[in-house]
Amino acid sequence: MFLHTIDEELALKLPELKDAEKVFELTDVSRKYLREWLPWVDGTTTIEDTKGFLEGTRKGFLEERSLTTLILYKGEIVGTAGFNELNRANDTAYIGYWLGEGYQGKGIMTRVVCALVDYAFTELDMNKVDIRAAEGNAKSRAIPERLGFTFEGRIRQAERLYGNYVDHMVYGILESEWNQTKA
Template sequence: MLIYRINEEISLKAFGEGDAEEFYHLIIHSKDYLKEWLGWLDSINSPNDTLRNIQAKQKEAAENGGYPISFAIVYKGAIVGTIGFNTISKMNKIGSIGYWLGEEYQGSGIMTLTFEFVIDYGFKMLALHKIEVRVAEKNDKSRSLPKHFGFAEEGRLRQVEWLYDHFTDHIVYGLLAEEWIR
């Protein structure tokens, strides 16, 4: 199992099939909280749903030369969220990062540390030219991450995501490899 240690308490690991149950319970425990910004939660009804998602992530890693593009965020030994590339255009060398944390882990700096690692991983390991982040317009917490790391606000995608009872706009942020100084 591939694991990247961020610090003594936080690591990122490639999802394994054995993570399905724990990941399912994290989603269900934070479902009401996460529904404000994630439109896919009603499709998760059992650990088998998270298992199928994990199997898709494993297939993506195999197709990407063994490099995973999505990770479980592990804090003090427990899965507390996920971060990775929702899409990668190999031809254009552009990746789009997605991320979320369980409700009780918000505000502790976990996402800031893992987000920085994934940017670095995308540019150095995946040889991306550009990394994008697409965030719901009113999701100020998530919008603060790309801003913190120097991403440029590149535009707005109007009514691009259905969130249960309404459409929401996304703000698009981008960072080029030559702009990443770490």
């Protein structure tokens, strides 16, 4: 089992099917909040939907294509974060994340993403980490900006969210840049 301790409050763990009820409950209570930026929310209406998601994350992990984890804050599941894609051909890891509405404003996601970037460079031997967020998603965009990522550009109409197209802002950081920010 994968468990990565970040600090005294935070850890990341590989999801198990027994986590489905907690993840679904968190999704359900944060549904309106999450729906603004996440297209999968309306399709997650039962615990079975969440089990399907968790099975997919485990398969991606076993095939070394992705690494999606559950965020544990003081031992409680508060969201997910990880590498939606691990592109071995180009040594690039693509980070994705979401946090339950009641856990915003505690610095949780910034610490989680910082730990994921470290992990990508030290454990997965990646050259680059990429984060993409919808243009209007200020909270999500603030994380790579806060961590010293470079704004690399805009992908126009990159995602359809409930009938509207949104542009994605692309942020990246190279291993050499990350090592300089930590020095």
